[in-house]
Amino acid sequence: MSNTRMIELIGVQKSFGTLQVLKDISLTVDKGAVVALIGPSGSGKSTLLRSINLLTVPNSGYIRVGDHAMDFSSTQTLPRDRDLAAFRARTGMVFQGFNLFPHMTVEQNVMEGPVTVLGTPKAEARELALALLAKVGLADKAGMRPDSLSGGQKQRVAIARALAMKPDVMLFDEATSALDPELVGEVLAVIRSLAAEGMTMLLVTHEMAFARDVADRVVFMRDGCVVEEGDARQVIEQPSHPATQAFLSHFHNGLA
Amino acid sequence: MQYQWDFGFLLQYKALIGVGVLYTIGFTIATAVSGLVVGCLVALLRLSHLRAATWVVTAFIEVFRCTPVLVQLVWCYYALPMLTGLELTPATAAFLTLTLYGASFYGEIIRGGIISVDLGQWDAGRALGMRRSQLMRRVVLPQALRRMVPPLVNQTVLQLKNTSLLSVLAVPDLLYQGQLITSASYRPLETYTMIAVIYFAILFPLTRLAHRLEARPGH
Ligand SMILES: Nc1ncnc2c1ncn2[C@@H]1O[C@H](COP(=O)(O)OP(=O)(O)O)[C@@H](O)[C@H]1O
Ligand SMILES: [Mg+2]
Numbered sequence: 001m002s003n004t005r006m007i008e009l010i011g012v013q014k015s016f017g018t019l020q021v022l023k024d025i026s027l028t029v030d031k032g033a034v035v036a037l038i039g040p041s042g043s044g045k046s047t048l049l050r051s052i053n054l055l056t057v058p059n060s061g062y063i064r065v066g067d068h069a070m071d072f073s074s075t076q077t078l079p080r081d082r083d084l085a086a087f088r089a090r091t092g093m094v095f096q097g098f099n100l101f102p103h104m105t106v107e108q109n110v111m112e113g114p115v116t117v118l119g120t121p122k123a124e125a126r127e128l129a130l131a132l133l134a135k136v137g138l139a140d141k142a143g144m145r146p147d148s149l150s151g152g153q154k155q156r157v158a159i160a161r162a163l164a165m166k167p168d169v170m171l172f173d174e175a176t177s178a179l180d181p182e183l184v185g186e187v188l189a190v191i192r193s194l195a196a197e198g199m200t201m202l203l204v205t206h207e208m209a210f211a212r213d214v215a216d217r218v219v220f221m222r223d224g225c226v227v228e229e230g231d232a233r234q235v236i237e238q239p240s241h242p243a244t245q246a247f248l249s250h251f252h253n254g255l256a
Numbered sequence: 257m258q259y260q261w262d263f264g265f266l267l268q269y270k271a272l273i274g275v276g277v278l279y280t281i282g283f284t285i286a287t288a289v290s291g292l293v294v295g296c297l298v299a300l301l302r303l304s305h306l307r308a309a310t311w312v313v314t315a316f317i318e319v320f321r322c323t324p325v326l327v328q329l330v331w332c333y334y335a336l337p338m339l340t341g342l343e344l345t346p347a348t349a350a351f352l353t354l355t356l357y358g359a360s361f362y363g364e365i366i367r368g369g370i371i372s373v374d375l376g377q378w379d380a381g382r383a384l385g386m387r388r389s390q391l392m393r394r395v396v397l398p399q400a401l402r403r404m405v406p407p408l409v410n411q412t413v414l415q416l417k418n419t420s421l422l423s424v425l426a427v428p429d430l431l432y433q434g435q436l437i438t439s440a441s442y443r444p445l446e447t448y449t450m451i452a453v454i455y456f457a458i459l460f461p462l463t464r465l466a467h468r469l470e471a472r473p474g475h
Contacts, residue, residue: 081388089385099380103398113384116394
């Protein structure tokens with residue numbers, strides 16, 4: 001177990017009923033690295049991402065994030081609620097649909113993790129929330145309700161909410177797919193700045209130009225398997241596997 | 257024949273009527289509270305992944321939803337003691353029945369409210385590292401409650417109406433007191449009219465409240 005590896009998956013498998021969605025996936029993400037996960041719809045990208053913070057509990061395999069590891073290869077029993085919660089607290093996750101808490105203000109959304117999960121005093125959590133909102137460019141929206149924000153603003157609040165837990169890694173599941181095209185840029189800019197700060201990130205995306213420019217590595221998945229993996233520019237511009245080539249050919253007009 | 261209305265005589269029974277009102281409201285509040293507590297348990301058990309618990313609780317709900325309260329009351333008071341040897345006072349039998357009857361409906365309302373909360377909210381709370389209880393308390397219940405309150409108030413209106421059935425066990429609720437007054441005064445028309453008016457005066461504000469809560473936009 002190397003300290004330079006922040007995420008380590010070995011032989012992760014997941015089935016829903018008889019449908020095998022993840023077939024023996026092994027993957028590592030170095031500390032501070034940005035890895036883009038690409039692949040056709042239904043290939044298991046979301047399931048893989050959700051397995052990394054145990055929102056989906058795999059059937060077998062080994063998962064480590066930072067200092068927290070879980071081994072599913074021997075145990076049949078589900079991990080306990082407390083252990084799952086402690087594990088998840090170390091990873092931040094951003095969803096396609098934002099999933100902000102509608103009954104709380106923007107600021108309360110960002111404070112929620114620290115206050116409820118970490119027991120941070122309210123005043124301290126508020127200070128942190130305001131700093132993070134400023135960082136994503138939304139300091140003036142602190143007192144608003146999420147439903148009064150645009151999609152791009154909602155997603156930036158969701159990023160601030162995840163960052164408030166000071167996670168070891170950030171997971172993004174198609175963070176810009178639900179946005180109007182003109183709002184995609186503001187969210188990608190925030191992700192880009194996190195990359196520049198050295199945050200370890202794994203992101204599922206259909207923004208190939210962004211993946212090529214911001215990610216260090218690209219992982220291409222199909223039918224629950226990692227088909228090709230390598231340097232971001234290399235995989236996107238000169239994919240070696242025919243399936244990767246076929247998949248990327250749909251995007252090439254967008255790759256300036 | 258022209259009937260001579262005369263409500264004046266009812267004044268002499270005002271203590272009796274007061275007791276009736278107290279019993280009716282008291283039983284409603286008591287069984288609404290106990291019904292809600294048991295209902296919460298019922299909802300949580302039905303939402304749990306414990307197969308046996310889900311099965312038992314579902315059977316319980318269906319039994320209470322698919323038989324009349326009056327039958328449940330009578331069964332609990334006359335039949336249950338024969339089965340268990342446990343003598344119940346009319347008030348205890350009434351409390352027990354209305355609690356369980358209320359719980360079977362409250363439980364379904366609570367469960368419905370909880371499952372109406374978007375799964376993305378559960379994901380978001382879990383992803384922050386919340387434990388089940390925190391997720392419920394901070395994320396799910398605050399959103400579910402808004403949707404649950406109007407049907408819960410409606411169910412409580414029904415619960416209050418159902419307390420009139422307690423009169424068959426000689427629990428001195430409003431209707432039972434009315435029956436006493438009638439047999440003493442031979443004036444059922446005024447007496448039962450007054451009883452109806454009192455029920456109406458209690459329930460009308462409640463149904464208005466439920467209506468107002470339902471009409472609130474955005475939830
Ligand atoms: N909770 C679930 N229950 C059943 N099937 C699921 C569930 N989640 C995902 N799947 C199935 O797993 C497959 C992969 O889904 P997903 O991981 O969402 O793919 P992707 O994100 O790459 O589009 C799909 O066929 C999907 O229908
Ligand atoms: Mg997906």
